[in-house]
Amino acid sequence: MTPGPASDDDAALVARVRAGDRRALARALSRIEDGEPARVRGLVSGLHPHSGHAHVVGVTGAPGVGKSSLTAALATWWRGEGRTVAVLAVDPTSPFTGGALLGDRVRLERHAMDRGVYVRSMASRGHLGGLSAAAPHGLVALDAAGFDVVVVETVGVGQAEVEVAAVADATVVALAPGLGDAVQAAKAGVLEVADVLVVNKADRPGAERALAEVRDSQELAVGAAARDGQALPEGVDDWIAPVLATVATDVGPASGVPDLGRTLAQHRDWLARSGLSARRARARAELWLRALAEAGLRARLDALGQGSLLHDLATRVADRRLDPFAAADRLLAALEESD
Numbered sequence: 001m002t003p004g005p006a007s008d009d010d011a012a013l014v015a016r017v018r019a020g021d022r023r024a025l026a027r028a029l030s031r032i033e034d035g036e037p038a039r040v041r042g043l044v045s046g047l048h049p050h051s052g053h054a055h056v057v058g059v060t061g062a063p064g065v066g067k068s069s070l071t072a073a074l075a076t077w078w079r080g081e082g083r084t085v086a087v088l089a090v091d092p093t094s095p096f097t098g099g100a101l102l103g104d105r106v107r108l109e110r111h112a113m114d115r116g117v118y119v120r121s122m123a124s125r126g127h128l129g130g131l132s133a134a135a136p137h138g139l140v141a142l143d144a145a146g147f148d149v150v151v152v153e154t155v156g157v158g159q160a161e162v163e164v165a166a167v168a169d170a171t172v173v174a175l176a177p178g179l180g181d182a183v184q185a186a187k188a189g190v191l192e193v194a195d196v197l198v199v200n201k202a203d204r205p206g207a208e209r210a211l212a213e214v215r216d217s218q219e220l221a222v223g224a225a226a227r228d229g230q231a232l233p234e235g236v237d238d239w240i241a242p243v244l245a246t247v248a249t250d251v252g253p254a255s256g257v258p259d260l261g262r263t264l265a266q267h268r269d270w271l272a273r274s275g276l277s278a279r280r281a282r283a284r285a286e287l288w289l290r291a292l293a294e295a296g297l298r299a300r301l302d303a304l305g306q307g308s309l310l311h312d313l314a315t316r317v318a319d320r321r322l323d324p325f326a327a328a329d330r331l332l333a334a335l336e337e338s339d
């Protein structure tokens, strides 16, 4: 019942993805999004050894705060630094066209002609485990395709931020001026996962106040090393998430976007110096393995079906002939034996 190694078809697709074939990449991502376990497995196993080079940046925040605009502006900045960029937008709230992502026409045209920028949206709702199921596999594909930076954009307040923080090297939490936005974010535990906090739409009324609110909440926040539960080497200071103001729809140096780009580069250097980079990679792999193992277990339980041991045990629990804990133990033991 365990699927075998990658098929020839998978191997060919992997080779084409690695060679920079955009149509192959699109096919690979569609296959990952479809989520058919054996096909995902063959493909992702083939891609995995070739991944691990991209700088993965999560951009998250409430609907409409300007995540896509910020991502597009950052993409322009990274291109200026000679880096290639892929964007994976998970469950975008607004229809995800190149136009929606890239904001203004100038940026759209510039990136549309640029093979160094790749944009893809992906639905993860309906997959067991939400973001944690499809996005890490999509990241593997984009990483193996050789992009220097991979941005994962997720919308939401709360769970989505925590999940994106679990797959990214750096998490940018974007907020926009609006009553209580920062307070909301603080309540939802969002500030804790931020490596960089951005108050976007700094050109709009209330921006100063929002910045002040976020900076106030930030005083309560702990540093990255404390979050990761690790002492830092001598001479390495902890990373306290900087709070930046941006105007994502502006292209100039006053937009705050170059600052954000530089801050992300500093964060990456800091991760490497502090030793947290490797530690986080391991923690990420652990989450990933747990999600896969849990999905595998669920699939095997689902496969038991009617007239099965599950059905039989359930009848006995319902009739009070067996206690539910003992029944669950038997079920797990039976799954183990069927290996």
Ligand SMILES: Nc1nc2c(ncn2[C@@H]2O[C@H](COP(=O)(O)OP(=O)(O)OP(=O)(O)O)[C@@H](O)[C@H]2O)c(=O)[nH]1
Pocket (backbone or CB within 6 Å): 062, 063, 064, 065, 066, 067, 068, 069, 070, 092, 093, 094, 100, 103, 155, 200, 201, 202, 203, 204, 246, 247, 248, 249, 250
């Ligand atoms: N004034 C102003 N408008 C902005 C700024 N950034 C984005 N916008 C506008 O805000 C709207 C939403 O921007 P998006 O980039 O689509 O926001 P988003 O967070 O990606 O939205 P969803 O993906 O739908 O959650 C668009 O009309 C943008 O043009 C900014 O810095 N200033």
Ligand SMILES: [Mg+2]
Pocket (backbone or CB within 6 Å): 067, 068, 069, 092, 093, 094, 153
């Ligand atoms: Mg968006």
